[in-house]
Amino acid sequence: QVQLVESGGGLVQAGGSLRLSCAASGSTFSNNVIAWYRRAPGNQRDLVATISSGGSTDYADSVKGRFTIARDNAKRTVYLQMNSLKPEDTAVYYCNLKNILGSYWGQGTQVTVSS
Secondary structure (H helix, E strand, O other): OOEEEEEOOEEEEOOOOEEEEEEEEOOOOOOOEEEEEEEOOOOOEEEEEEEEOOOOEEEOOOOOOOEEEEEEOOOOEEEEEEOOOOHHHOEEEEEEEEEOOEEEEOOOEEEEEEO
16 A cells, blocks of 8 residues: 655745655555646646656646656655746646556645736
8 A cells, every 4th residue: 555645735926936745655666657647626637747667757748848757766755846837737736656556646735826
């Protein structure tokens, strides 16, 4: 079993930055893919960025060049650095870990970008 805890959300003005963290516990941190998703009010949950155990990354077109996903395996933590934030980035951000045992979600952290 894997437990994920997100942190780092908050209120920021447009153009500002935030760094989200996703701390994992309860199982090995190897051989997985970790992703950040977000859900804006009234919308479905959308994929934002992914990172593999080997460090390969992928991003949604809407965040390319502004967001960076990274992982620290020693700390069992994945980060999402968000720069040049826009009001349309406002959402609850969720961390997801997939491994051979299943798919696991955190509780989410709210990001609000004011114009």
